[in-house]
Amino acid sequence: MQQLKQAAESNVNTPRITSPKALEDYRASLASKYGHDVPTVIICCGTGCRPSNAVEVAELLEKGLAEADFQGKIVPHVKATGCHGFCSRGPIVELEPQGIFYQKVKPKDVPEIIEKTIKGGELIKHLQYKDASKKVFTHTNEIPFYAKQSRLVLKNIGKINPFDIDDAIATGTYGALAKALSSMTPGQIIEEVKTSFIKGRGGAGFPTGIKWESCASQIGNRYIICNADEGDPGAFMDRSLLEGDPHRILEGMAIAAKAIGSNRGYIYVRLEYPLAIQTLTQAIQQAEAMGLLGDNIMGTGFNFKVSLSMGAGAFVCGESSALMSSLEGKVGRPRPKYIRSVEKGFRDSPSNLNNVETYANIPDIILKGGEWYKSIGTKESTGTKVFSLTGNVHNIGLVEVPMGVPLREIIFDIGGGVPKKRAFKAVQTGGPSGGCIPAQHLDIPVSFESLDQVGSIMGSGGMIVMDENICMVEVARYFTHFLVEESCGQCTPCREGLIRMEEILERITHGEGREEDPDTLEEIGKFVTNFSLCGLGTSAANPVLSTIRHFREEYETHIRHKKCPAGVCKPLYSLKIDEEKCVGCGICKKRCPVNAITGDKKKPHVLEIEKCIKCMECHKNCDFAAVIVL
Amino acid sequence: MAGIESKCTEPEIDYNVLNSIIVDRYNQNRENLIMMMQAIQKQYRYLPITALRYLSDKVQVPLIKIFEIATFYASFSLKPKGKNIINICTGTACHLKGTGKMVEHITSKVGIKSGETTPDMLLTMDNVNCVGACAVAPVIVFNEKYYPEADLSVINTLLDQAKSE
DSSP states (O other): OHHHHHHHHHGGGOOOOOSHHHHHHHHHHTHHHHOTTSOEEEEEOSTTTGGGTHHHHHHHHHHHHHHSOOTTSOOOEEEEESOOSOGGGOSOEEEETTTEEEOSOOGGGHHHIIIIIIITOOOOGGGSEEOTTOOEEOBGGGSHHHHTOOOSTTTTTTTSOTTOHHHHHHTTTTHHHHHHHHHOOHHHHHHHHHHHTOBOTTTTOOBHHHHHHHHHTSOSOOEEEEEEOOOSTTOOHHHHHHHHOHHHHHHHHHHHHHHHTOOEEEEEEOTTOHHHHHHHHHHHHHHHHTTSSEEEETTTTEEEEEEEEEOOSOGGGGSHHHHHHHHTTSOOOOOOTTSOTTTSOGGGSOEEEEEHHHHHHHHHHHHHOHHHHHTSBOSSSBSEEEEEEEESOSSOEEEEEETTOBHHIIIIIISOOOSTTOOEEEEEESGGGSEEEEGGGTTSBOSHHHHHHTTOOOTTSEEEEEETTSOHHHHHHHHHHHHHHHOOOOSHHHHHHHHHHHHHHHHHHTTOOOTTHHHHHHHHHHHHHHHOSSHHHHTTTHHHHHHHHHHHHHHHHHHHSOOOTTSOSGGGOOEEEOTTTOOOOOHHHHHOTTOOEEOOTTSOOEEOTTTOOOOOHHHHHOTTOOEEEO | OHHHHHHHSOOOOOHHHHHIIIIIITTTOGGGHHHHHHHHHHHHSSOOHHHHHHHHHHHTOOHHHHHHHHHHSTTOOSSOOOSEEEEEEOSHHHHHTTHHHHHHHHHHHHOOOTTOBOTTSSEEEEEESOOSOGGGOSOEEETTEEETTOOHHHHHHHHHHHHHO
């Protein structure tokens, strides 16, 4: 943390930018400190790496470099950045300008990195990335996980210190705002965004330019709101953007404010993202101190103040009208959509609400033009999309690809496929409002339209890979349970429908399913979809409907044969050790918490059904797939 | 009996602290009600009724509206929380990697369900729907420290730690 604080202090003396030209001059003056060829040791200190002692590694690196004798050579400086996106390999250390990539760095590796690599130019084998075929990769840009991505929105993340505004400015941030303020009219900005045809990244996919235009045409105080209430479990794109490149989002919001004619903005952040709250708070302070936000921005006479507001743990507050109600200090219940929030939103005034990723796309659209943006992606879904790839996949992390890339490429080429030689079963997109997509649809291109066609949605970009050991009925039960807890309760179809669906799913997973259950679930599901009030209610049945649609036989096995083939629903399976496959390594015996497994070393072991509590420790840890589900 | 009860009684409310939150920090602006309540909860580890009454008076919002907020949002608690708080992430990635079993394990070991506190006020179990650290799932947060790729043995250690304090 020490160095993060230092970065903050060094900004006390930064100048106030009084004109767009002054910003360019200031940027040029930063090149010697932040240029690409300046020797730098980068360490990821995002939420994914922090639990694995990343901050300690950063501190040790800084201390070690300060103490080491470089004999007159330039001492590289240490930079703690936001999330690199390759979270399953963290903590990640990168050495610039060479671009050397080290993974899973522990505090004890620090002296070796300083002595061997930084001073001696020698690579350390055990810290290098190896793929499944044991091929070693030295440089970041060669690793397939990074090489196959097109990072536009994420381009600064993992490169800049999010607590240091100078670092952001050196990469060009606030340049688009300078352009918008000095040489574009509000109408021209909106036209550029409309030309780009970017659709809202929060999930619904409404064209951003059209939203801006209708908000700008309203009379009265207008508000710019950023939805950073990333409530979908399994999604962390917005968290990484907020933690890694907060100034890009502030810049996007300021451009929107100029276009729409607003001087007041709010960012609504989840309470569960403490680090994002820290980075944003500091980013706003720094930008205001430099005259890049606040009054008279860059001397152009334009005012725009941004405040931060915290949620208190409610999934439904990700819905735009609920979020605005929560911003007003009330409970977050959605409103009917015939009153559009661009007309009457926050404080009953015209309000433009966009997702974090949408705002993060705006600066590039302004700098490079809407036509450039439209050339990326597909005709209907332009630009890139950031996905958070998690679940049963080798390379867990953030993936940014152009729209239209097949799911298979994301999961298998970038994600490296399913680990432990297990079979791919489904990919869940769109969080609790989305659905499960089975293997036969893996070649569909990812876009708002195509995911809709297979019964799922794009959503905010969560992508959870499931292998053969995941039970789809249980997944449907999980999401339905989640939604029962999170339903705001004001409209009957969502409140009651979900409870009834959960009861049926509970019954099926306990082996008490009835023949008519899938049909009943579909009937209730369609009712919930058609008659709920808000966007979350109308999509709440998607997890159930999509699993029935694509995995009906799994429901039937549960109901008719009282079996859970994936080995998840406890009353519906038992375990056995396959004598032919068991080599008697003894791992299962050691792992079993109730001593249900017996056997001598190097001889097939035996599992006593009566004692077994089905904790699956033996199954999970067997390297020979000898523990089988019956 | 007296021992347990005395630990559960309402803490003494320091009105200067409440004023510094409601008046100085948030300007008695009712739009900041949620953040004021978060600050009060941070101070007392829950929302004591006396503090809410005072808040209601200060911001001129009926107490019933404050209770509505306190019961709507998951992070608020009207009951005192334990000295240690264990948060099990039940987001999708963590759920698939078995946090459901961890919750069951804690329930069977110390007898509290999600949202409950042990009678000795040493441990509260709260579940959170995704902390955004899916890459290191399953994640447990114990007293705000993250434990990546946790398993039952990590939980056992933490439970022992909670008990010993």
